[in-house]
Amino acid sequence: MSAYTIKAGSLFDRLRAGAEPHWSAYTRHAFVAGLGDGSLPEAAFRHYLQQDFIFLKHFARAYALAVYKSDTLEDMRASAGVMDALLDHEMGLHIKYCAEWGISEADLEALDEDPACMAYTRYVLERGMAGDLLDLKAALAPCVVGYGEIAARLVADPDTKTQGNPYMPWIEMYSGSEYIDLAVGTAEEMDALWRRYGNDVRAPRLQQTFTEATRLEVGFWQMGLDALTA
Amino acid sequence: MSAYTIKAGSLFDRLRAGAEPHWSAYTRHAFVAGLGDGSLPEAAFRHYLQQDFIFLKHFARAYALAVYKSDTLEDMRASAGVMDALLDHEMGLHIKYCAEWGISEADLEALDEDPACMAYTRYVLERGMAGDLLDLKAALAPCVVGYGEIAARLVADPDTKTQGNPYMPWIEMYSGSEYIDLAVGTAEEMDALWRRYGNDVRAPRLQQTFTEATRLEVGFWQMGLDALTA
């Protein structure tokens, strides 16, 4: 079985440490706690799910951009694989999952995009276009790896409510071996990209991109809770 | 003297009407009312000013992108002119203006970017990169033209406090003939771009871009007020 483990001292490990206290604010957000103990109001989850549909579309575009930005066939194929997984698999799952929550595909297509979703997705796409493949992957990593970290912790946490928790399917999807492999593989890929594109002078700017993206993840969870009072 | 007049039935006029009620929410925001009667708390204006510095930098990048996207020398020169005005003139004014408000250039460079600023600037840059020159200018227009509209209305409004209003320099700058010429010229340019790139099928998507950008302007004003309670 796949385990979520990030190598100590790896680039991802350093970026994550450098993004504190935002990383903890993201991975231990009240929204996340509510997923674990099942106390999250359904309206918050429903708003999150809807916006996540738009989010996934732009993330698929970001991986397409990564293919465009790649120098080698191997890099192209790696990003094309994630893009296909998003377009074919994850968005399909999402549509099915939304249907179970009473949100139709037509609803999804007609959504107004929340500014929190705009901020995050467009920041990733813009950083990725302005910079190189490493900048793009640094902007994507808090989401891709962080979801694995969150779900792996929840599934291992004895306080997580596993019976009668409407959010267990979410926790199981992102703690499943397929997703954990993607998360861990993404963290490992960043070390490889660092060797090829990194240098110490640009480290602060890379940290800034990672930290901003982490803050925007905090905003994305908060968007779910804010929907309750909107 | 230059007057702020938008031709009835012009593309800008139609987009503005189509963006209601967001257009009114933007141009008649409480932040704007506070500029007019001088009641806006200084802390709100200071936060706005700081973020506007980051905003202008990305707007200069957006006009650089417009040069890249141009098909003709005339288009290139038009966008290069605005880009230069932003980089040389407006950012210089901004730095000077911030200094009067006790914000040093070093403060400006060290700022954390507000998510409301990120959302707007990155949306503009991303729409502009993904689409054509018309998409880019439609995303820029609510800001460029709207500021002229706001300032022109305030300066003509008998209720505007002209004596002892710390925000009169802001109102005067954006209602001045130099800025109004830019605003009106930008609205006119959109008709020319529509003739060259527009078609009725893409009108809804153009409206969406304009409306989203307008909503993000509402968020930018609100960001100033929210700073008071943060």
Place this chain on the structure above:
Amino acid sequence: MSAYTIKAGSLFDRLRAGAEPHWSAYTRHAFVAGLGDGSLPEAAFRHYLQQDFIFLKHFARAYALAVYKSDTLEDMRASAGVMDALLDHEMGLHIKYCAEWGISEADLEALDEDPACMAYTRYVLERGMAGDLLDLKAALAPCVVGYGEIAARLVADPDTKTQGNPYMPWIEMYSGSEYIDLAVGTAEEMDALWRRYGNDVRAPRLQQTFTEATRLEVGFWQMGLDALTA
């Protein structure tokens, strides 16, 4: 069985007519005639095959760019499908095909890119980035549709040498129903894109893009012949 048929009066049909005499220079180039009667010197074909490997890599990037540029999930999936076909299927076929011609994968990776290949691939990528999805597809179409047209004509031509012609596998691949479906589908997609993005004022510029790409295809065949005297 799939037939290569372009609807009279369709956008592709009009662009093709407007690209004359370059379209005929491309589709009836001496290189093409040499494929049909088997008289093409093998060194010319080998140089073409090698450069076509680089070409396909950049074409896969161009379809990734099309995913980034898409407004709808349907558009994203259509371009993702071609991108995958290029990366997974066509480049694999190409590597296998090159091996039969004594060109190893290591040889392919170590190639110097011919200026004719650079000109075409970079022109497509740049037009696609600067313009919208219609500009990008107009730059891609002479290749994607034209290869189907060439191969369909050769396979139907009684003068084509079908026995002992080392180029029959090439002719069969591009006249096969899978490829013809792609070519015809690409031409049809252009009408749909025209309805969504086209207008009469931009028609001359679209024609220019299509015609330039056609001229660059002529240059790509010529590159193969020029290799004989280099």
Place this chain on the structure above:
Amino acid sequence: MSAYTIKAGSLFDRLRAGAEPHWSAYTRHAFVAGLGDGSLPEAAFRHYLQQDFIFLKHFARAYALAVYKSDTLEDMRASAGVMDALLDHEMGLHIKYCAEWGISEADLEALDEDPACMAYTRYVLERGMAGDLLDLKAALAPCVVGYGEIAARLVADPDTKTQGNPYMPWIEMYSGSEYIDLAVGTAEEMDALWRRYGNDVRAPRLQQTFTEATRLEVGFWQMGLDALTA
């Protein structure tokens, strides 16, 4: 007086050495020799001048792209300055210069672009979009710095025909202190960019970009000579 001097061991110096024998083929091309001794047929120069007009337009777009790609205001202003010099000054000079050679501005606008011009300009724009600011400047450098090197050598060469040589204005423009300052400053800027973005693993790819751009410069001179036999 400004002198063309490249610091030994600088990045530009290393890239130039690594681009041999193409660098010598470019800077000592028969076209260049013909400029020096005045023997270049006028038709060759005229074709070059016309294509150079298109070239400058795309180079201005490349510097606009550099503004978009910049992380700091200082970088933005540096590239904006070159962009303005190209759009306002150099293209104006070019139009005037072309007029002296009997080429009107209308002729310039109606030109068909030579594949050699396409290959070079689109390669620069594509490398710059796919990579970072260092990649973009590495693609621009062979032109910007190389023209200074060529003109400085010609003006210092006792064999250069200074009286009655129709090409002396060209030599004087590019060996003038204003241009030499730009060329030397561009080489120096590359060292600064290397410190910020470079690393040893990416050095071969940067060399490849510089070398390809140098080969495309050879093609641009050759294009002038080939016009004689076209």
